[in-house]
Every structure is written in C-alpha cells, then in structure tokens.
Amino acid sequence: MEERKTFLNRVFTKVVDVKPNEIRALWLGFAFHFIILTAYYIVKPIRDSIAAGNRLETLPWMFTATLVVMLIANAIFAAMVARMERRTLSPFAYAFFILVLLLFFVLMRTGSPTQQVWTGRAFYVWVSVFNLFNTAIFWAFMTDLFTVEQGKRLYGFIAVGGSLGAIAGAYITKHFIRDIGPANLIAISATMFAIVCFLVRFFPSNFTGQTQAASAGEKRIGGTAWSGITHIARSPYLFGLATAIMLYTTTTTWAYFQQTTLAGEALKTSADRTVFLSNLEIWVNTITVFIQIFFTGRLLKWFGVAFTLTALPFLSMLGFGAMAIAPSLAMLAFFQVTRRAGAYALMRPSREILFTVLKREDKYKVKSVTDTLGYRIGDQLGAWSYGGLGANGLQLSLNTISWIAVPITAGWCALSLWLARKQRILADAQLKLDRTATVGDIAAPEAA
DSSP states (O other), rough: OOHHHHHHHHHHHHHHOGGGGGGGHHHHHHHHHHHHHHHHHHHHHHHHHHHHOOOGHHHHHHHHHHHHHHHHHHHHHHHHHHHHHHHHHHHHHHHHHHHHHHHHHHHHHHHOHHHHHHHHHHHHHHHHHHHHHHHHHHHHHHHHHHHHHHHHHHHHHHHHHHHHHHHHHHHHHHHHHHHHHHHHHHHHHHHOOOOOHHHGGSOSSSSOOHHHHHHHHOOOSSSOTHHHHHHHHHHHHHHHHHHHHHHHHHHHHHHHHHHHHHHHHOSSSSSHHHHHHHHHHHHHHHHHHHHHIIIIHHHHHOOHHHHHHHHHHHHHHHHHHHHSSOOHHHHHHHHHHHHHIIIIIIIIHHHHHTTTTTTTHHHHHHHHIIIIIHHHHHHHHHHHHHHHTTTTTTOOHHHHHHHHHHHHHHHHHHHHHHHHHHHHHHHHHHHHHHHSSOOOOOOOTTTO
C-alpha cells in the first residue's frame, strides 16, 4: 500500500509541481473550488434562462438593479473584512448565501404566476451579485494562503477543481431541470454551500515556511470599509486592475446580449433555453479543464503572465470580428465557448497572480471591489452602451456593434501587457525584500 501511495504521489507530482508540505492545502483548495462552482453552475443556467425569457429592453434595468445591490453588498462585505479573520469570513459569507437561496426556494414554490415573474427577476439580480462574491472570497483566500511562487505552480490545478465543478453543476441542471424544476435545484445548490462552510477549518495554518506571515494571516485584516476604493484611486497598478476587469465585463455583456437575442429568437421555451445554456457551460468547462491540466501551468512557467493574460483579449478581438462577419447562434456558441474557456483557463489564474504582490488588506478589499463592484460597473457600461448602439438608440446591427468591439479589445490587450510588466517589477521587489526580512505585506498601494 505504501509503495502504491508513493507511486501515485510521483505520478501526481509529474502533473503538478507541488511540494510534500503543500499537498494538503492544494487538494483542499481544489475541493473548495469544485464545490462552490458546482453550487453556482446549478443556478447559473436558470438565471440565464430567466434573462432570455425577458424582453431585451428590460435587461439594462435588471443590470442596474444588480449594480445597486452590488454597491450595498460591497460596503457590507468590506466592513466584514475589516472585523473578521479569514477562517471566519468565508463560512459566514457562504452561510448568508444559503439563507438567501432557501428564501428563493420558498418563493418559487409558493408564489402566484405574477409573483413568479418578479421572483425570477430578483433571482437574476441576486445570482448576478453573489456569484462574484463567491469567487472573489475564494481567490482572496487562496492569494492570502499561497505565495507568489506557489501561485504560479499551483493555481492552474486549483482552477481545474472549479472547472470540474462547473461541469458537474451544469450537468445536474441539464438532466434534472425538467424532472424536479428550478426551485429544487436551488435547494441542492444551497446544500453544496453548506459543505463549504465546514471545509475551511481544515486548511493548514502554515505551510509556506514564513511563520510571521502565517501568524498574521489568522489576525483581523483591519482597515476601513472604503479602503479598497481609496487605494485603487491612489495606485496606477490597482487602477489598471480595475480598468481591465471593466473592459472584460463590458465586452462580456455585449457578447451576453448577443447570446440572449439569438437564443431568444431560436429557442422558444424556458426549458429548451436552459438545456442549451447548460450544454454551453459543459462545453466551456470541459475545454477549460483540458487546457488547465495540460497547458495553463506550463504556459505560465514558459512564457510568463503576459502571454496568458493577453490571450483572452486577443481571442475576444478575433471572436467579435467573426461575429461581425457571420453572426448566428452557432457562431455565437463557438465564440462564447472559446472566449469563456480562455477566461477561466488562462486569464483567471493569471489575474490572480497579479494580486499576489499586494499587501494583505488589498488582497481582500481591492479584490472585492474589482471583482464585484468593478465587474458590475463594467456590466452597466456594456448593458446601456449596447442598448444605446442597438434597437433602443442608434439602431446599429449586431454586426456593426461587433466591429466596434474589435478596437476596444485591442486596447484591453495593451493594458494587459502593462499590468504583467508591472507585476513582474513588484514581484522582484518582493523577492529582494523577502531575502532581507520576513515580511508578509509588501506592495503598498502608493508604491504599486
């Protein structure tokens, strides 16, 4: 048995460049990511089906409602971060997610047809808010737990756990939506989050060899509720991070509106749309897993953050160009699968590495601002600009709007290159400082 275990460990270390003292934290991170994305992707196709069932002109207002709720939620979250330890913060946040999901479970089973319409819209807003906190909390925990060097080696494998969870969640919804309905699927999602609340306590306190940093990691994070916003305003690097996420979400919203329009025209029932969108999620995450296992870690190691960070804006530029030439639901599906696989397999791990050089407070607060508020501001820009360019404004065709997106994604490419270069400078400075003193928080916002 011991010989077999040693053999399996050797095989595993061939796939992932992991050290013996990191294996427990690595697998826990993998499981954590798997569970939270299984829970989210159970409800995501339901949310997107609700969007496709609404008129296109109602979507910008649903996006605006999402932003308002996000502003409130972000302020509450920042206040929580200032007062809680990281091992308390995550279970508390996920417990709140559970309560809200159970509330929607009750409303969907008891409301009248008219109430169901507004319950669906409220559910769309809630899922659009909590999904960002879901991943932001997870990755903030990971960047606080692992060092820069560990992140480059291990984030790719941890991301695989999330992709497998996304496949599992979409598969569950695809195969059970017609049999048990959306309300019961929401209850299953809440159960998944309950498991996460118990998982956090099993993470090791110190496996990096930096005793002082590990000890600090269990203390309250401190600062004010508005630190994330003020630090972004003072730092070109942090402002660049926020701008990059807004460019990503603006163009994502344009592609989402195109998806909603084409899917709504081609698929007439809610169940058909949910199955189509579930299939889309399965394809996206299957390809993502393949890239993450065989390419993400190697590309980061061989070519660095700049290459993987710019891959998504480059793919987006090509995809919008293709939609401008030959728009169709099939082309849109191919574009969405390619783009989102690139986002999850390449951009996401690369972007998390950008946060590893920040001081500890910013890993939570700036990240929560960029990954939630910045994300939804980008949604607003995308939603209202798409409406203004399209049927509710200049009456531009889907083809023309796609052409407009091409130079925007080119600018996003340039910004990504600058961020990668700045991250390397800060990482080098952090390494030099680590050689002279044991310090956990390195890059102050003013220096970044």
